[in-house]
Structures are given as C-alpha cells and as structure tokens.
Amino acid sequence: MLGIVIGKQIVATDTLPATMGGYQECHIDLGCGDGKYIGKIAEAHPHVFCLGIDAVAANVAETSRKRRKQANLAYARAGAESLPESLHGTADRVSVILPWGSLMLAVGGGGGGNSATLGLIARLLKLHGTLEVVLNLSVYQNDPLYASKQGLDDLPDPTDKSALQAAYARVGLTVIDHRKDVPLPQTRWGRQLHRQRRQAVGIVAKIAIANESQGEETPRTSDSGDKAGAKATSSLTSMA
Numbered sequence: 001m002l003g004i005v006i007g008k009q010i011v012a013t014d015t016l017p018a019t020m021g022g023y024q025e026c027h028i029d030l031g032c033g034d035g036k037y038i039g040k041i042a043e044a045h046p047h048v049f050c051l052g053i054d055a056v057a058a059n060v061a062e063t064s065r066k067r068r069k070q071a072n073l074a075y076a077r078a079g080a081e082s083l084p085e086s087l088h089g090t091a092d093r094v095s096v097i098l099p100w101g102s103l104m105l106a107v108g109g110g111g112g113g114n115s116a117t118l119g120l121i122a123r124l125l126k127l128h129g130t131l132e133v134v135l136n137l138s139v140y141q142n143d144p145l146y147a148s149k150q151g152l153d154d155l156p157d158p159t160d161k162s163a164l165q166a167a168y169a170r171v172g173l174t175v176i177d178h179r180k181d182v183p184l185p186q187t188r189w190g191r192q193l194h195r196q197r198r199q200a201v202g203i204v205a206k207i208a209i210a211n212e213s214q215g216e217e218t219p220r221t222s223d224s225g226d227k228a229g230a231k232a233t234s235s236l237t238s239m240a
C-alpha cells in the first residue's frame with residue numbers, strides 16, 4: 001500500500017493507481033525533493049496526473065499541504081528500492097532529477113550496472129513510457145570525498161554512454177538520448193547547482209520491452225528509435 005503524504009500526515013491508500021488511470025497521462029517525479037517542480041507541472045497540465053515520490057516524507061510536507069486541493073497531484077513516501085507493485089505500468093514519464101545516494105547509484109548505472117532498483121524504476125513505465133534522468137556531474141568529477149560519503153564510489157563515469165546503455169538495457173530500457181551539459185532543471189537543486197556553475201548529464205531512455213501487464217513487446221526498429229529520439233530531445237529540454 002502506498003503512503004500518501006498530506007502535510008505532516010501519511011495516509012495509506014490503495015486507490016491511487018485507479019485515480020491515475022482516469023487521466024490521459026501520468027508523470028512520476030522520483031526523488032522529488034520539496035515537490036514544487038512536479039506541483040507546477042500538475043498546475044500547468046490538468047490532464048496529466050502528477051505523482052511526486054520521495055523517500056523522506058518531511059521533504060514534501062509543506063508543498064503537499066499547500067497543494068492538497070489540486071486534484072491531479074499527489075505525493076507519496078517511498079524509497080525507489082521498494083516501489084509498490086500497484087504503481088507498475090502506471091507512468092508515461094518518470095523523471096529523476098539530480099538524485100543522490102542510492103537513487104543516483106541506480107540511475108547512474110552503479111552497482112556493477114546490475115541494479116534491481118533501476119529495474120523497479122523501469123517497471124513504473126507504461127509501454128512507450130520515458131525515463132528522464134539528470135545527473136549532477138560535479139559529484140562525480142570534482143568531489144570524490146562527497147561521492148564516497150554518498151556511497152557512490154561504485155558509480156561509473158556518467159559521461160560514458162556505453163556503460164549506462166549496458167546497465168539500462170539489462171532492465172529493458174533503451175537510451176535514446178545522452179548529453180553532457182544539459183540545462184539544469186528549475187528545481188531547488190537545479191537552481192542551486194546553476195548558481196554554483198555545475199554541469200549536468202541528461203539521459204533519456206525508453207522502455208523497450210512491455211511490462212508484464214501490458215501485453216506485446218515493443219518493436220525495436222530503427223524507425224521507432226528515431227521517432228522516440230526526436231520526442232525525447234524535446235522532453236529533456238522541457239525539464240529545464
């Protein structure tokens with residue numbers, strides 16, 4: 001069961017996936033921090049159900065209280081390592097913006113590129129769904145001590161596309177865009193890193209195989225890859 005955060009309260013619910021299913025689209029922001037970024041997306045796109053998930057309920061407490069009347073928005077407390085099965089196959093888009101710790105390790109292809117957590121994140125996606133990741137490159141390049149404290153010794157160089165591709169492919173994700181120096185998204189951390197002139201790597205990946213509940217396998221043709229690439233380019237830019 002999912003723990004929905006409303007201010008300081010956490011309410012267990014199993015009806016959220018059904019609510020999400022009533023919307024044309026669903027966007028999950030995983031590791032959403034203060035939750036303001038996904039809150040603004042919900043406000044701008046009433047046809048999109050937006051779910052901010054963070055391991056720390058206190059991070060989203062204030063925004064979830066302020067935005068509690070927004071029908072197409074919810075915040076949940078969950079670790080990426082234990083995302084509930086009820087969320088499998090619910091998202092058209094999952095964003096993971098400037099994660100740290102175990103979440104960064106998972107989406108950065110750490111753990112020997114064999115991350116069960118990355119598999120769980122991939123399972124959030126609907127067929128043709130998109131995973132968008134923005135990684136703080138300076139953690140890797142300039143701050144080995146901080147990286148070590150965060151348990152990131154094992155993180156491969158995020159600019160090494162082939163290492164990421166291999167890790168993503170293991171969980172059925174195809175990397176269709178991988179770029180150094182993407183604009184930092186307008187999140188709390190994005191703005192902070194922008195002020196510090198930090199660099200970020202952007203990764204966009206598509207689910208290439210159907211999640212179990214969704215029937216057929218997605219065709220892997222070069223044509224479908226090109227089209228997906230074109231769409232994803234704009235979606236990565238739109239995160240800024």
Ligand SMILES: C[S@@+](CC[C@H](N)C(=O)[O-])C[C@H]1O[C@@H](n2cnc3c(N)ncnc32)[C@H](O)[C@@H]1O
Nearest residue numbers: 031032033054055079080097100103187188189
């Ligand atoms: C550096 S902050 C970035 C927050 C936000 N995305 C932003 O850009 O402002 C990283 C966030 O990821 C969350 N986080 C870290 N590991 C996580 C995990 N395993 N599962 C869910 N959230 C996690 C933290 O609680 C924190 O809020």
